[in-house]
Amino acid sequence: MSQHIINLIYLLAATLFMIGIKYLSSPDTAKKGNFLSMIGMGAAIGATLAAPEINGFTLIIGGIIIGTVIGAYIAIKVKMTAMPQMVGLLNGCGGAASALVGLAEFQGNSTGFTPFTLLTLLLSLIIGGLTFTGSLMAYAKLQGLIPSRPVTYRGQQAINGIIVLATVALSWLVFRDSTNILAISGVLVFSLGLGVLAVIPIGGADMPVIICLLNAYSGLAVSMTGFALSNNALIITGSLVGASGIFLTKIMCDAMNRSLANVLFSAFGKVDESAAATGEIPTGTMKGYEVEDVATILANAGSLIIVPGYGMAAAQAQHATRELADYLGEQGVEVRYAIHPVAGRMPGHMNVLLAEADVSYDQLFAMEDINDDFAATDVVLVIGANDVVNPAAKTNPNSPIYGMPVLDVEKARTVIVLKRSLNVGFAGIENELFYMDNTRMLFGDARSSLQKLLAALKK
Amino acid sequence: MNPETIIIGLTMFILACFAGAELISKVPPTLHTPLMSGSNAISGIAILGALLATGHPESFNSISVIGFLAVILATINVVGGYLVTHRMLQMFKK
Numbered sequence A: 001m002s003q004h005i006i007n008l009i010y011l012l013a014a015t016l017f018m019i020g021i022k023y024l025s026s027p028d029t030a031k032k033g034n035f036l037s038m039i040g041m042g043a044a045i046g047a048t049l050a051a052p053e054i055n056g057f058t059l060i061i062g063g064i065i066i067g068t069v070i071g072a073y074i075a076i077k078v079k080m081t082a083m084p085q086m087v088g089l090l091n092g093c094g095g096a097a098s099a100l101v102g103l104a105e106f107q108g109n110s111t112g113f114t115p116f117t118l119l120t121l122l123l124s125l126i127i128g129g130l131t132f133t134g135s136l137m138a139y140a141k142l143q144g145l146i147p148s149r150p151v152t153y154r155g156q157q158a159i160n161g162i163i164v165l166a167t168v169a170l171s172w173l174v175f176r177d178s179t180n181i182l183a184i185s186g187v188l189v190f191s192l193g194l195g196v197l198a199v200i201p202i203g204g205a206d207m208p209v210i211i212c213l214l215n216a217y218s219g220l221a222v223s224m225t226g227f228a229l230s231n232n233a234l235i236i237t238g239s240l241v242g243a244s245g246i247f248l249t250k251i252m253c254d255a256m257n258r259s260l261a262n263v264l265f266s267a268f269g270k271v272d273e274s275a276a277a278t279g280e281i282p283t284g285t286m287k288g289y290e291v292e293d294v295a296t297i298l299a300n301a302g303s304l305i306i307v308p309g310y311g312m313a314a315a316q317a318q319h320a321t322r323e324l325a326d327y328l329g330e331q332g333v334e335v336r337y338a339i340h341p342v343a344g345r346m347p348g349h350m351n352v353l354l355a356e357a358d359v360s361y362d363q364l365f366a367m368e369d370i371n372d373d374f375a376a377t378d379v380v381l382v383i384g385a386n387d388v389v390n391p392a393a394k395t396n397p398n399s400p401i402y403g404m405p406v407l408d409v410e411k412a413r414t415v416i417v418l419k420r421s422l423n424v425g426f427a428g429i430e431n432e433l434f435y436m437d438n439t440r441m442l443f444g445d446a447r448s449s450l451q452k453l454l455a456a457l458k459k
Numbered sequence B: 001m002n003p004e005t006i007i008i009g010l011t012m013f014i015l016a017c018f019a020g021a022e023l024i025s026k027v028p029p030t031l032h033t034p035l036m037s038g039s040n041a042i043s044g045i046a047i048l049g050a051l052l053a054t055g056h057p058e059s060f061n062s063i064s065v066i067g068f069l070a071v072i073l074a075t076i077n078v079v080g081g082y083l084v085t086h087r088m089l090q091m092f093k094k
Helices: A003-023 A027-049 A058-077 A080-107 A115-143 A156-176 A181-199 A204-229 A232-256 A260-265 A273-278 A291-299 A310-314 A318-330 A349-356 A367-376 A446-458 B003-024 B029-055 B062-091
Strands: A303-308 A334-339 A364-366 A379-383 A414-419 A439-443
Touching: A003 A027, A003 A232, A003 B003, A003 B029, A027 B029, A027 B062, A058 A080, A058 B029, A058 B062, A080 A115, A080 A181, A080 A204, A080 A349, A080 B029, A080 B062, A115 A156, A115 A181, A115 A204, A156 A181, A204 A232, A204 A260, A204 B003, A204 B029, A232 A260, A232 B003, A232 B029, A291 A379, A291 A414, A291 A439, A291 A446, A303 A318, A303 A349, A303 A367, A310 A318, A310 A349, A310 A446, A318 A334, A318 A349, A318 A446, A334 A349, A334 A367, A349 A364, A349 B029, A349 B062, A364 A367, A364 B029, A414 A446, B029 B062
Parallel strands: A303 A334, A303 A379, A334 A364, A379 A414, A414 A439
Antiparallel strands: none
């Protein structure tokens, strides 16, 4: 197949990817979009296999079979609650693939590179490498393999700075002599190290931002590989993915009213004596209630807004939530869901879980669409959410989350909070909401609490 | 690589960034997770580079081994990404 035809097929693939994203603008067309995108990928792979440069197929077929088996296995097995770490892991695979392609190019170097090619090759190696290990760290934190709390130590920033400088210095050596295998390996090793060290100080609840950012990096790495290989399909697709990752990163940061630099470097959520001291201890008492009392409140409600958080995912309570909501709906209660942009561990995490539990997407409302309705609502049911409903974000300038847009749940007539224990939220701060006069706490595992509530209502 | 190719490449890069941002801003929050896994799947396009690295050498050597690993990882990315996206999108019902 001639290179011109191949390039035209690449253009077709890039067009199908864009149409695929366009169809994601509505749940009705999204599935079709995903299929079109798959067809684009298939066409691009087919065209590449027909390229005159390809002489042997044994390793290619072997690699594709192994990759397909592993990819399909993990995609079918993964639980919906584990989707954030799944996306992290896949990001890591993409980053590693870009870095390896860059490495193979260096290995095959016989005639030397132009400076631009060399620059983009180095960037694909560095960005791909740190995306790989950074994603593995994010995976390990989300999966609970390592503590999700921020890990900090003395001189952390200085050490990271030195590694960055060392990477730049080694890159300069490669720039001078592109056959310097030792320097190339050094660049790769330092990039891998940087990925680990950059994610260690970031806490579990900030993972949505990191997953988005790594998504952007994996796209950027692909673009750089595309420049190095003069491959248009890689350049265009990589920039699409990069734009998507950056867009989502910005949404996440805005939803927390924090800058990206603050997320990356402040080790937010670290238990810090001085921060705890500036936070006001709320006055009033926290009122723990029994299941029967809470059931009575729900039975007498005319309207209900459910606010899910990471606790719902952790307790796998999405199905129990929907069962309770369905029962109340049948009794004539108007039921809606309010979704905060950073609820859960990745953008749209709550929406996917509720979709899995067969909740209609008509019932899910974004924060800005429902925030004015809390005042006219009888009951709000908070399931495993904490910082996103903390009124201190609006009232207490000393609070670490002051300025973050939050759901105005306290304006409802009654707020029921399902909470596992008395522990403070991720940000390590007290939540005044739990002490308010119109708040009723129901302690225990969210799923079993919801099941008990439903049983009590049916009695 | 001549300057002309570089400029064409950069032009495509910049235009695709803006086109991507425009398209993505239309995706509703409810589909943000499938958007991530779907764009994740297409970043597996790095597989094209992996295929060229693996299939190009006449004989089995260090390049084809590195390429082989890259093919496996990129395929996991592509297949896994599309499949989880499909699984999620199937669940979204009215």
